[in-house]
Amino acid sequence: MSEHVDYYQVLGVPRTAPIEQIKAAYRRQALRHHPDKNGGSGEAEERFKRCSEAFTTLADATTRAAYDARLWTELSPSLLVGELFAGLTGGRWRRRRAGRDLRHELRLTLEQSAIGGRHRLSFVVESVCELCDGFGAAAEQLSPCAECEGRGEWRPPGVLALPRPCPHCGGRGLRSRSACRRCAGVGVVELSREVELRVRAGSVDGETLTLLGQGEPGRHGGRAGDLYVIVRIVNHPLLSRRGDDLLLELPVGPAAAVLGDTVEVPTLEGEVRLRIPAGTQAGELLRLAGRGMPRSGGGRGDLLVRVAVETPVELGDEQRALWAQLALGAAGAPSYPRARRFDEALALLRAQRGEPRDGG
Ligand SMILES: [Zn+2]
Ligand SMILES: [Zn+2]
Incomplete structure (x- = not known):
């Protein structure tokens, strides 16, 4: 490589450019500086040669890694810190990665699920530390990794073995004497996030709401994951759901079943009075129309009251x-x-x- 020639600058691409971008840039530059197009100008010929040289070096992963490592040692330390966040060294190991999908439960009471509406959900999401861009190291303390000589990669023995990220520096080519003060060296921070959800009236247990792009943020330009919110309906102490209807088990004494009575029963809107007719049999269903769950097509189901005649126990002599x-x-x-x-x-x-x- 010629001294002081920045191949990335020659092609006009960032140091993190993927191979496709390097190829495209080379085609563009080569066409522009081709000697046939420039009447044999010496300057154009020189530029054309540089482009070819740059492309040959950067198009191959191995020669590019070696070039990056040498570039590293030639650049002054002050420049390095600035270049660091452009992903100069070991940049190709820091791949664009999509954020993970997240799953969280939204717990609702039966009453809340009947009404629906807006609900807030708070959760914690992992995100790349912005201070160190996921390096985990304090920028002012960085130096090239001694194990991989700043290349960021490690070649297992064997001709056909593929290079892997250096295990000592995580493929970054850089190590630091001190950890990033925000993420304590982890490279990832936990952010608390709050989303607002719209829950339909009459939602059922296990129903899933999908919020596209609200999952874990992507890394290094990757797309964010999605958020799946699973509705969990907390058991009601007395009412249970049967489709659009609600069911209530009502214990009554034999006298109430025989003679009839009026009792208070719980509904989604509080207690209402229910008349038990004289001669009601055990297991008989009494119906409170329109006191059930909202129906998807409008209207509401019923509240079914199952009369459970309770036999008295622990009687006195009398x-x-x-x-x-x-x-x-x-x-x-x-x-x-x-x-x-x-x-x-x-x-x-x-x-x-x-x-x-x-x-x-
Ligand atoms: Zn290393
Ligand atoms: Zn950090």
């Missing part, structure tokens, strides 16, 4: 005596139609087997 009175002749009495039908069906089965009817 209560047991009262229940004993109620039980007298209960099963066969007309007030228990299901029990009566059961007895009749059982008697029929016995008759088919030729056994005498129970009790005569």
